[in-house]
Amino acid sequence: MPMSVLVSPATPLDLRSDTVTRPSTAMRQAMALAEVGDDVLDGDPTTAALEAWTAAALGKERALFFPSGSMANQAAIWVHTTPGTEVLCDAESHVYHWEIAGAAALCGVQCRPVRGESAVFRAADLRAHIRTPSIHAPEPSLVCLENTHNGAGGVVTSVEEMRDIQAVAREHALPVHLDGARLWNAATALQRPLAHLAACADSVMVSFSKGLGAPVGACLAGSADIITRAHRVRKRFGGGMRQSGVLAAAALHAAQHHYDRLAEDHASARYLAQVVDGAGRARVVAPDTNIVMIDLPQPRAAAVVARARERGVRLTEWHPARIRAVTHLDAPAGAVAEAAALLRQTLEEVLA
Known part of the structure; x- marks a missing residue:
């Protein structure tokens, strides 16, 4: 009896990002039955419940719901900094590369990229990049971490290393903000409670629209004072929402329902990496979580992506010699296995 085909041009598998997931039937039912109010006027009960759950999970006093992680990140930068100062962040971080210079345009601060010898910066790298005080140089005002690190391929920073970074920041009286868009994946990979990771930062952003599969939304968590100030910034940014x-x-x-299954995505990513590594002399960055970066021996990423799409596998051209694939809720293990075989064949053909 022939095996069923899960991936084909007629039934494509989208591995471009974990943001492509669609609300499940149960999620749509929860949305339809949600108790609502006017959150701008006097509060929305379901939003309040989400904020309370998030604050408790992260071990923070309060949390605030935002339309997007980028807005929450920018609100945190606004709260922690003053115009004319600089934010120290990883050289490949989201706040530096993918928030269209929001720190400069909205908050009046510049980003100082920190690059270390490893995939993400460490405590020693941070210390080396904090400027010696000078009337000619901007003062630092904030340290930004990203865990997991998207640009590095979903790399996880350990709790111990985060604590070391936090200690360096404290030596210089600098607050720490954690871009935890995929902090759920980091906690799953480390087998540590979310609160252990969040304790390494003064404010934390978590996104619900990545691996957890929600259609939209993020929360910023921190002390009551930070969140009170962030609430005003959210209003200024146009992020107040009614029902x-x-x-x-x-x-x-x-x-509450998708967090516990993230390890399945990590296992699928490891399988995908194992199958495609070496195909056409391509090399895979061993995945810590659900992101697989495939480095090509020549700048043929566009051709690989186009050919794979013809076969029903959708990928991201990260740059001309790198491809990204992300496993997620809507990518079952069987489909990922078929996609891996198709991608290996594609790499061998295009890179021959």
């Missing part, structure tokens, strides 16, 4: 409980219900459902 936001419809969206918050999806995020809360995702956190």
